[in-house]
Amino acid sequence: MESVSITSEKPRLSFWQIWNMSFGFLGIQFGFALQNANVSRIFETLGADKESLPILWLAAPVTGLLVQPIIGYYSDRTWSPRWGRRRPFFAVGAILASIALFIMPNSPELWVAAGMLWLMDGSINISMEPFRAFVGDMLPGDQRTVGFAMQSFFIGIGAVIASCLPYIFTNWIGMSKTPAPGEIPDSVKWSFYIGGIAFLSAVMWTVFNSKEYPPEDLELLKKQNKEKGIFGGLAESFMGIFKMPKTMVQLAFVQFFSWFALFSMWIYTTAAVTEHVYGTTDTSSALYNEGADWVGICFGVYNGVAALAAFLLPLLAKKVGRRMTHLIALFCGAAGLISIFFINDPDFLILSMIGVGIAWASILSIPYALLSTALPAEKMGYYMGVFNFFIVIPQIVAAGLLGFILKNFFGNDAIYALIVGGAAMILAGLLSLLVNDKDEVKVS
Structure with a gap:
């Protein structure tokens, strides 16, 4: 890929380049779809009553509220000549989310499952938020609608496949629909295992098959990081809502x-x-x-x-x-x-x-x-x-x-x-x- 800074006019990318940079969303949606369709089922199996479900589910929006602006802020200020700006966050989020997807359906207690929801949702956000910025980084203005549409395509495909997995395991493969009391059905367990593999594989496809443009002034970026520090960055992240x-x-x-x-x-x-x-x-x-x-x-x-x-x-x-x-x-x-x-x-x-x-x-x-x-x-x-x-x-x-x-x-x-x-x-x-x-x- 030619050397272009993220503030320069960017060259148009081919269909397959846009495909590769968006493919990770297929895996991300596996995680979201399995979470949305099955987490309440897991909570109830482990003893949660219906009145407590909304409280347990608040983990998802609260985690997003905390994680997304922080990850966005620091992904702007990250650069590796080998791994780029956003891709390190893609990879870390995918690894953590995949671990959570494997542990969640094997949770022995309700508090473990609740903790896995926090980890899963936080990890998904670590991967997902930089994907949105990735399109803005890599595509000229007149291709961004196509870029975000490609992400939507993979979101749709991932959601359809992941939503069908428990049905496929019970009705096509023949796994039992009636597990022992307090046990998560094998169909749900295997759906989460497949989801964990799909999440990691799809995101890493994007990591290894996409490149990124370097920041225009790398020395300025290093100086800003040194001046802001960790706490300065956190404060600026949450104050951003007043500076939109x-x-x-x-x-x-x-x-x-x-x-x-x-x-x-x-x-x-x-x-x-x-x-x-x-x-x-x-x-x-x-x-x-x-x-x-x-x-x-x-x-x-x-x-x-x-x-x-x-x-x-x-x-x-x-x-x-x-x-x-x-x-x-x-x-x-x-x-x-x-x-x-x-x-x-x-x-x-x-x-x-x-x-x-x-x-x-x-x-x-x-x-x-x-x-x-x-x-x-x-x-x-x-x-x-x-x-x-x-x-x-x-x-x-x-x-x-x-x-x-x-x-x-x-x-x-x-x-x-x-x-x-x-x-x-x-x-x-x-x-x-x-x-x-504007465009x-x-x-x-």
């Missing part, structure tokens, strides 16, 4: 309402579908479990749709601009969530998930493409880390607020949480029109 560029502030509101909607879906879709579509609240009934299983299929569908939509969104953005593309996608997601209220036949939920998948693909790519054009190259990782506050904060707010809203205004009917989420997506879409896009006429 204007475009980043505008996108923060878009992200907040987008992710509020997503978390309302992740938290309440199972309860909403089993009660509203299948007509049962008895968690021990066959009908409830049939509905819960179908929700898993629906989630696989929206991730699969997102993987395909990731390549179509750049084409639409080229015609109508990134902001309008994001609005259209979010409106599709809102329609998908709200439409569940009107559905009686479970098969029609697939249509709802198509809309959600389009929105999911856009949420994972367009905001980052918009943001990357507004950030100084030497602080790309730092600001990407700060930007992720607006992923974890709405998760915390949704976990605390939606229950109150449902109890006091909607008689604890979970379907209304999805309607609230749809309304939040509509608001996020409208707010996206207010975002400055709108150059999008490809």
Whole structure:
């Protein structure tokens, strides 16, 4: 790769170069998908009651809140002639996350599983956050939408495969569905083992098959590191929320309402579908479990749709601009969530998930493409880390607020949480029109 600093005009990369630099996200999504689908199951098997699950799950957003800006800050200030700027963080995060994936389903006690969730989520964030900055580092402005879309493609593919693993092990390979009391099913254990191998392998593919551009002034970088020190860097990381560029502030509101909607879906879709579509609240009934299983299929569908939509969104953005593309996608997601209220036949939920998948693909790519054009190259990782506050904060707010809203205004009917989420997506879409896009006429 030619010698180009990260602040210079960057050459266009080939399809396969973008593929290699994004491939690690396939492994990262294995970790996230297995975590999202199975951690509550593991907690309950080890004795957690339903009231304690939200508290145990707060590990995920709190870890992101702490880890991402710190990793972003220090990945900006790292350079190795052999390993580059971001790739050391990719590798360390992948190793730690893979260890957690192997230990989690073998946890002997609840506190061990809770600790593994902290380690797993923190490690995933160590790998994931620099991946966002990696696109800004390596691609010119007119290729960044494609770069983030490629990441969205791998996120979708990884989520579909990982979500299906327990089903494959029980229904295709024949592993038992009824383990001994207090024991994690073998299907879950082997899914996590496969996930750990996939996580490490995919991330290391990117580490070994990608190169990075050096900082423009290496001596200045060393001087800044010496002057700031560890504690100065930590303080600057968390104060970054008060120093965001204007475009980043505008996108923060878009992200907040987008992710509020997503978390309302992740938290309440199972309860909403089993009660509203299948007509049962008895968690021990066959009908409830049939509905819960179908929700898993629906989630696989929206991730699969997102993987395909990731390549179509750049084409639409080229015609109508990134902001309008994001609005259209979010409106599709809102329609998908709200439409569940009107559905009686479970098969029609697939249509709802198509809309959600389009929105999911856009949420994972367009905001980052918009943001990357507004950030100084030497602080790309730092600001990407700060930007992720607006992923974890709405998760915390949704976990605390939606229950109150449902109890006091909607008689604890979970379907209304999805309607609230749809309304939040509509608001996020409208707010996206207010975002400055410096490269709108150059999008490809």
